[in-house]
């Protein structure tokens with residue numbers, strides 16, 4: 569991003585599924601709560617991701633880049649090329665169910681964000697809400713963090729707590745956490761872009 573200019577930050581959002589966080593980000597860009605930004609592209613590794621249609625309805629370019637038996641590095645190289653072609657400033661993972669290669673992380677160092685449905689470092693990896701319930705946690709939540717070479721272990725940008733209720737199921741807890749994710753992610757992206765523009 570150009571320093572001190574009014575240039576809009578170009579955001580790419582990577583999804584694999586329903587894309588509700590992607591929509592929250594796109595709507596926050598649309599309403600100006602993420603200022604000076606545009607969602608330049610939504611990329612999915614899954615052709616059937618329902619979020620793709622929702623992005624198209626909002627007039628956002630979409631692209632499917634499937635793994636198709638390639639190595640992680642080969643697949644990521646195609647993604648990185650697509651991002652570079654569109655001069656992307658910030659990459660937001662939003663339910664993107666793939667671990668990124670070191671090459672991808674290196675190409676966008678400190679410019680890749682992820683949202684995770686727990687208070688990291690607690691419950692990294694898959695099924696975070698299930699892990700919280702299985703561990704008898706009374707509080708869980710969500711975290712936005714930078715993506716580095718560790719699994720959900722990059723520097724934390726923002727977190728929000730969500731109480732675990734007695735009798736919560738994975739579904740009920742996930743739904744309550746998701747409501748907070750949709751507020752936290754736009755806030756964290758706005759904060760990160762502000763930081764990038766004053767560097």
Ligand code: GRF
Pocket residue numbers: 583585586587588589590662663664683684685746749
């Ligand atoms: C969210 O719970 C997010 O925290 C996790 O995957 C889920 C994606 O949901 N990484 P959606 O596709 O954004 O609706």
